[in-house]
Amino acid sequence: xxxxxxxxxxxxxxxxxxxxxxxxxxxxxxxxxxxxxxxxxxxxxxxxxxxxxxxxxxxxxxxxxxxxxxxxxxxxxxxxxxxxxxxxxxxxxxxxxxxxxxxxxxxxxxxxxxxxxxxxxxxxxxxxxxxxxxxxxxxxxxxxxxxxxxxxxxxxxxxxxxxxxxxxxxxxxxxxxxxxxxxxxxxxxxxxxxxxxxxxxxxxxxxxxxxxxxxxxxxxxxxxxxxxxxxxxxxxxxxxxxxxxxxxxxxxxxxxxxxxxxxxxxxxxxxxxxxxxxxxxxxxxxxxxxxxxxxxxxxxxxxxxxxxxxxxxxxxxxxxxxxxxxxxxxxxxxxxxxxxxxxxxxxxxxxxxxxxxxxxxxxxxxxxxxxxxxxxxxxxxxxxxxxxxxxxxxxxxxxxxxxxxxxxxxxxxxxxxxxxxxxxxxxxxxxxxxxxxxxxxxxxxxxxxxxx
Numbered sequence: 001x002x003x004x005x006x007x008x009x010x011x012x013x014x015x016x017x018x019x020x021x022x023x024x025x026x027x028x029x030x031x032x033x034x035x036x037x038x039x040x041x042x043x044x045x046x047x048x049x050x051x052x053x054x055x056x057x058x059x060x061x062x063x064x065x066x067x068x069x070x071x072x073x074x075x076x077x078x079x080x081x082x083x084x085x086x087x088x089x090x091x092x093x094x095x096x097x098x099x100x101x102x103x104x105x106x107x108x109x110x111x112x113x114x115x116x117x118x119x120x121x122x123x124x125x126x127x128x129x130x131x132x133x134x135x136x137x138x139x140x141x142x143x144x145x146x147x148x149x150x151x152x153x154x155x156x157x158x159x160x161x162x163x164x165x166x167x168x169x170x171x172x173x174x175x176x177x178x179x180x181x182x183x184x185x186x187x188x189x190x191x192x193x194x195x196x197x198x199x200x201x202x203x204x205x206x207x208x209x210x211x212x213x214x215x216x217x218x219x220x221x222x223x224x225x226x227x228x229x230x231x232x233x234x235x236x237x238x239x240x241x242x243x244x245x246x247x248x249x250x251x252x253x254x255x256x257x258x259x260x261x262x263x264x265x266x267x268x269x270x271x272x273x274x275x276x277x278x279x280x281x282x283x284x285x286x287x288x289x290x291x292x293x294x295x296x297x298x299x300x301x302x303x304x305x306x307x308x309x310x311x312x313x314x315x316x317x318x319x320x321x322x323x324x325x326x327x328x329x330x331x332x333x334x335x336x337x338x339x340x341x342x343x344x345x346x347x348x349x350x351x352x353x354x355x356x357x358x359x360x361x362x363x364x365x366x367x368x369x370x371x372x373x374x375x376x377x378x379x380x381x382x383x384x385x386x387x388x389x390x391x392x393x394x395x396x397x398x399x400x401x402x403x404x405x406x407x408x409x410x411x412x413x414x415x416x417x418x419x420x421x422x423x424x425x426x427x428x429x430x431x432x433x434x435x436x437x438x439x440x441x442x443x444x445x446x447x448x449x450x451x452x
Contacts, residue, residue, distance in 0.1 A: 013108050018091070027085065027132035032161040036121070037133045041166055043117040044137065047144035051081070053167045054282055057155040057196045058175025058209065060331045061275045064267070064308045065175055066154040068279035073150050074099050075302030076287065076294075081143035081151035083164070085132070088310050088325075088441035095139045097146055110142040132156050136163040150286065160198025171286045172199045172228075173207045173278055177215045178330040189214045197222035204228040205285040207237075209278045231256055233274065237281040242273045244342065251303075253277050256284045258293035264304050268312040269338030276303060310440050312338055315447040319420040320345075320430040321413075323440045323447075327355070329362030335434060336370045345430045347423035349416040350374040352394070353409065353439035356385040363435060364397040371432070373402045373419060377412035379438035409442055 041048055056066045063084045070082040082096035092101040095110075102110075114137055122128045129137075136156075143151050153169070155162045177193050193215040200206050200222045208219055210233045223230045231237055240259065241252040248266040251273055252259065265276055283302075284294060310325045312335070320343070326335040339348070350371040354360040364374075376391045378384035391405035406412040413433070420429040433443040 010104055010108060013111075014104055017108065017111050021091070021131050021134060024128060024134060025130040027130060027156055030130070030132075030157060030161065034161060034163070034166060036127075036129050037136065037163045037166055040117060040121055040129065040133070040137050041140060043121060044114065044141060047140040048167045050144040051148050051151050052286070053151045053153050053169035054171045054173065054286055055153050055155065055164065055167055055169035055199045056173045056175070056282075057159045057162075057199045058173070059178040059192070059196075060328070060334065061175040061209070061271060061278075062154045064272060064311055065173060065275040065279050065282075066152045067308050068276055068303070068306050069152045069173075069282055070096070070099055071306040072279060072283045072299065072302035073152070073286075075298045075305065076283075078149040079146065081139065081146065081148040083136070083139040083143075083151065084154045085135075085156050086437050088437065089445050091135070093309075094135060095142055097142065097148065102142055106142060106145075107138070110138050110145065113145070114138055114141050130163075133163045155196075155199060158192075158195040158198070160195050162199075165199055168201065169199075169204065171205045171207065171282050172201070173209070173282050174199070174211075174219055175209045175275070175278060176330070177211060178328065190218055193218035194222075200226060200228050202226045202228070205289070206230045207278055207281045207285060208232045209274060210234055231281050231285065233277060233281075237277055239273045239277050242270065249273060251276060253280055255280050255293070257288070260294075260296050260299050263300055266304065266306065267308055268342035269334060270341065271334040271338065272308075272311070310437070310444060312342065313444070315444055316417075316431075319417060320428065321417065321433065321447060322430065323433045323444050325437045325440045326363070326434050327358055327436050329359055329366050332363040332366035332434070335432075336366055339370055339432060343430065345370075345428060347372045347420065347429040349419045349423075349429070349431045351409075351412050351416045351431060351433040351439075351443070352376050352390070352435040353378045353387075354385045354390055354435040355381065355383045355438070357383065358385070358436070360385060360390055361393050361397065364394055367432075367434070368397050371398070371402075372423070373404070374398055375404045375406055375412045375416050375419075377406050377409050377439070379409060379436060379442050381436070381438040384436070384438065409439065410446055413443060413446060 073080050087093040095102040153164050206228045243250045251263040252261045312324050324335050326332045378387050387407045394403045416431045420431050423429040
């Protein structure tokens, strides 16, 4: 049993760890080098090589697919580690063991192991490791200590220079590539695809989701150059059938070695069906090199147990409030299609907050057809776009009679819920909260607190 003094000590150490992470350069502050993370993991004894990995890159769908892969591997009895970013409410979400966020004690233990080597590496006073680099190393240490039988590792940004790219994964997944993070990755699809393709390495089994032809050319060239085996959605695997079901959808998927029918996926949207197809192909490749059909019952179990917080997640009823982390035009377009597909709203109110480096106009334009009105706001992030600026952009897209500007997120949520309640309607009214991970995370915490 943990004593009160032990609990207090653990809480204090967690606060110290949080301060140590926050003081570092944010994960958006990157530079094209793996030197620092490579030196750190070398000092640690290369923990990332103590377990096989599946490496997941792409513009949208990375976290969902990473979680789907994790759930499938768990259904086959493997002990898993999962590394995703960013988090919604707590940094512990990013590092998961056996499908659950790392415990406070495990996180502190991993930090105690890492900290002396980090101090040694940074003693010369040069640029320290970033928040993301340190957290990535923490994940590798935690996975090695567990130990896990497999780790599913999501790329943070790009691929080639991402801190996660020190893994030597037998399986890599590249989800749909689109324009995003253009200031860091480039303004052209081919350039961005080249960065994502950097995770594909010699001897790897590469799973490619459906791509723009320009992207496909880059990805296939990379696989050819390094001698990777390729499986492409719509060619070697894919979605055969998809039917709407209560709380999700019913799928028939063609895997690398067979067809899997009657798969219940408790997630909404056609994009999640395609994510599931990529996840299945990745697990087939990982467990059997794509040469044998997996046990269909375990596949069904893995998908049925999957959960992806913050992705078309219902956090309130009467009226229904849905949160989704769509943070770029491609994600917003997928969200608009999925909402129309999965819900029957007669009047939908949007609560939108966007980060200042995102294509706000593109996001608003993609969501305009499904929203009767919109409340623009902001999260507490220092990168959040000023609500007045976002409101000016929203006026151009929606018109003055459909836009309200409210800088305080809790008040914005109250206004949206009141508007949905007032609208009513035979088909029901609802609220969608979206635009950035930070605004969804904070809204989700507010609604969960209210429910509690």
